[in-house]
Structures are given as C-alpha cells and as structure tokens.
Amino acid sequence: MWNEKQIEEYLKNNLKESRYKHSLSVRDTAVELAKKYGEDEFKARLAGLTHDCAKNMNHKEIIAIIEKNGYNIDMVSRNNPELLHGLAGSIIAKNVMGIEDEDILNSIAYHTTGRKEMSLLEKIIYIADYVEPLRNFPGVDKLRETVYRDLDEGILLSFNNTITYVISLGQLLHRDTIDARNYIIIEKCR
C-alpha cells in the first residue's frame, strides 16, 4: 500500500489545486470526527485524503474504469456520471494505491450519494466532505454545529438539504441517497 506521501503526490498530480486543498481539509475534518465519535483515526485520515482522487477524471474515463471493473451503472448515474466519481475513486484507491480495507473503499465509493446502513466511517467521510472548513454555502454553520453535536442529525439535515436542492434544480435523485436518509430516520427512532 502507498504511504501518505505517495498518495499526496498522486493527488497533487491529478487534482486541481483547490481540490487538493479540499482533500487535505476533508482528511483533517474526518480525523476530528473520528476522535469525537470513536472511529479509527488512521482509517478516517486515509479515506478523507483519498475520497476525491477520481474527481478530475472526465465522464468517459469514469464510466470506462467502472465498467472495466465489472460494475453495473444504474440509470440515474448513467444520466449523471458525476455521481460515479466516488466509485471510480474507490477503484483507484484499491488498484493503484493498494488500499484493501473494505470500509475505507466503501467510504470513498459512497461519499456522494450515501447508501442504506452506512458504517460510522462512511458517515464521517460523507459529512466531512460537506462541512470541512473550506466549504462555504448557505446553512453550512448550522450544519457544522449539528454534525459536531449529533452525527446522524447532521447527516439527516445534509440529506434533506441535498434532496431539496436537487429537486429545485429539476435533476434526478439517486435511490442510494433516499435509502440512506430512510435508514438514518429509522435508526434514530429505535
């Protein structure tokens, strides 16, 4: 497996500078959240650092790497290949960087849509991506505050914002996001 220096070098060479800085920031936020919520800090660090490693690939390249690795592409992702950069990233993390940990790979793969029954690490990477300090959008302060108070509550708020925003744009909604939100609500009610 590559060490962090090698991974950083790859990201520097394959991402825009702003995206590289975002990756370091997600890494640090993920570590903070791992400390707070009892996740393995090294796994959070590695998943946060690598989560966007496929972000600069174009749609054709993303679809090619995914199909080459035997995944089916659902209808919504086919219409919006941007949703697939997480899955493509998990393939690169495994095949190029030598990361084998399934939880890390899933956290990279599902960091955009979420999915049902997300692990703690998946939740941390999903939400660190939203609330890392370089992010700036209406409501981000409230979201940050919520995430550090109650992880599931923060993730639910984030899903609600995302779904409402996607609807306002008239875009397709991914089933995985709906499943993820439903599971969080059901978990919270238990």
Added chain:
Amino acid sequence: MWNEKQIEEYLKNNLKESRYKHSLSVRDTAVELAKKYGEDEFKARLAGLTHDCAKNMNHKEIIAIIEKNGYNIDMVSRNNPELLHGLAGSIIAKNVMGIEDEDILNSIAYHTTGRKEMSLLEKIIYIADYVEPLRNFPGVDKLRETVYRDLDEGILLSFNNTITYVISLGQLLHRDTIDARNYIIIEKCR
C-alpha cells in the same frame, strides 16, 4: 365483475362519506383526463371510482390482506402502512369486485407512491387523486392548470411537492416515488 352500482354500494358501506364523495370526484376527473390525453374512458372511470376502496381499513387489516396475498412489504411501507392502502385496494378490486384488468389494478395499487415507467392510466389516476375539484391545498390551482396543459409536467410538480413536504415532516420517502419522478424527467428529456 361487479357493475358500477355494486361498486358504489360497496364504497358507501366501507368509506366515510367524504371519502366516498372524493372517490366519485376522482372518477369524474379521471374521465376528463382520459378524454384529454387519449386513455380508455371506462378504465379511467373504474380505476378512479375504486382507487380508495381500502382507505378505511386499519393498518393491521391492510398488512394482513397484503401478506395473505403473497406480497412482500418493504421497510418504508412497514413503517408507514398508510402507503399500502393502494395495494390493498387493488386486491379488493380483484378478489371482491372481480376487476381483472392489470392496468386498472396497477393504477389502484400505485396511486399513492407512483412507480417507475407509469402507464398513462396510472398517471391519470395518480394525478386525478390530487387535483379533483374537492381537493384544496396551497398550490392546487397551479397544479390543476399544469395537469391540464401537460400531464407529465403536472405529475413532476406533484412529486416535487410531495417529496419536499415529506422531508419537511421528517418522514420516510418511498423509493417508488423517487423512481417515478426520475423516469418522468428522463422521459421528458428524450
């Protein structure tokens, strides 16, 4: 198969008066929409009339009839059995009233959630239920106007309203509604 008189008698005996009036109103709106959009008027009439025939059953009865007839109940519907009154209604329409037409039965079954690749009749019953003249909620006039101008546009607006409303209530979203909305968007873009 029962004639309309027999069905009306059943509805009178099994629904509250306001729900019975709503059923007649959905029937008439469905016929109007069938005329406008080229669907079989008798099928629209029958589906509209019967769509809520299970509406007054309690959750226990609804779950019992659905399980007895061999259907699996998904997690979201299990948590919100209200979503199942359409499916229970389609079973009553078939087993009690003798309606065999699959398109009518599906229109009853999916009138609350919608589903992917809805037929014209399914779309008409779904939206007639929302815009029949007795309905009154914020935005209903705009929705009515849209439905009579462009059926898919009206249905999309209705899905968007429903999803946003369900989120504001913190309730679960049904996958079928998300699939239905995605398919309408994709169809419209073709």
